[in-house]
Amino acid sequence: xxxxxxxxxxxxxxxxxxxxxxxxxxxxxxxxxxxxxxxxxxxxxxxxxxxxxxxxxxxxxxxxxxxxxxxxxxxxxxxxxxxxxxxxxxxxxxxxxxxxxxxxxxxxxxxxxxx
Amino acid sequence: xxxxxxxxxxxxxxxxxxxxxxxxxxxxxxxxxxxxxxxxxxxxxxxxxxxxxxxxxxxxxxxxxxxxxxxxxxxxxxxxxxxxxxxxxxxxxxxxxxxxxxxxxxxxxxxxxxx
Numbered sequence: 244x245x246x247x248x249x250x251x252x253x254x255x256x257x258x259x260x261x262x263x264x265x266x267x268x269x270x271x272x273x274x275x276x277x278x279x280x281x282x283x284x285x286x287x288x289x290x291x292x293x294x295x296x297x298x299x300x301x302x303x304x305x306x307x308x309x310x311x312x313x314x315x316x317x318x319x320x321x322x323x324x325x326x327x328x329x330x331x332x333x334x335x336x337x338x339x340x341x342x343x344x345x346x347x348x349x350x351x352x353x354x355x356x357x358x
Numbered sequence: 359x360x361x362x363x364x365x366x367x368x369x370x371x372x373x374x375x376x377x378x379x380x381x382x383x384x385x386x387x388x389x390x391x392x393x394x395x396x397x398x399x400x401x402x403x404x405x406x407x408x409x410x411x412x413x414x415x416x417x418x419x420x421x422x423x424x425x426x427x428x429x430x431x432x433x434x435x436x437x438x439x440x441x442x443x444x445x446x447x448x449x450x451x452x453x454x455x456x457x458x459x460x461x462x463x464x465x466x467x468x469x470x471x472x473x
Contacts, residue, residue, distance in 0.1 A: 264468025265461060267394045272464075273388055278380045303373060336459040338471050345467060349387075353379030356453050 273315050277307050281339055281349055282346050284319060288334040318342070386431050391416055391424050396454055397461050399434060403449040433457070 272278060276298065283289065283297045295306055310333060313319045318339040324330040387393060391413065398404065398412045410421055425448060428434040433454040439445040 264465050264472055265397050266390070267472050268464045268468040269387070269390060269393050272384070274391060275381070275388060276383055278384050282380050295428050341467055341471065345460065345463040348463050349383045352456055352460060353383040356456065357379055358380050 260349045271312075271318070274309050274312065276305060277313070278346055278349065280306075280309055280313065281318065281335065281342055284339065285343060285346070286331060288331065288332045291331055292335060313339070378392065386427075386433070389424050389427065391420060391427070393461055395421075395424055395428065396433065396450065396457055399448060399450045399454065400458060400461070403447045405445065405447055409448060428454070 244348045251282065279298055279301075280294065281355070283294060289297065291306070291310075295303065298306065301309075301333075310319065310321070314321050316338075317336055320336055322332045324332070394413055394416075395409065398409060404412065406421070406425075409425075410416065410418065413421065425434065425436070429436050431453075432451055435449045435451055437447045437449070439447070
């Protein structure tokens, strides 16, 4: 039966709260475009149109939705300027910038396993 | 207007293929339960019922679907044994085990920012 299955009791030590963090984090990161948007914003402040151009294949409606969710989660800042026409700039909060290691690991994995 | 926005030309250097890897990887990881399942399997080989018990809140149909997708992506092994009743065991492939650093970084981020 292959290597002796670890008994269920031993597996129980799999701490639930770490599960919750991974599960809850994935609830935030679930969007197909969440990580690519955050990765793009790692390079600085972007305006909406600049983000849209940098994210090939995203449509305006999706970008609006993702940016709203990321702002609500405290991962990005939205700064509006009363210029004519009005200008809006997006940048990462500290909480957003702290995701850099996650994205770096995903990239490493992707380069190795998604040829 | 805040710090001088990096010109769009400078932002262009954001390499597309890295985007693709992050985006394509997220296409695989999009499931709400994908990372918690992979994290659980980091502890060894599990049978279906053991996985179901370890993943609080998941329903059978969702677990069946996620395991099928992860097997199709080459992230988990599914080993069936002709016992009576038949037994099926799940474990991570090397490609799956290589995701450990991603999950570790998500946990670190979650512990810090998802209190």
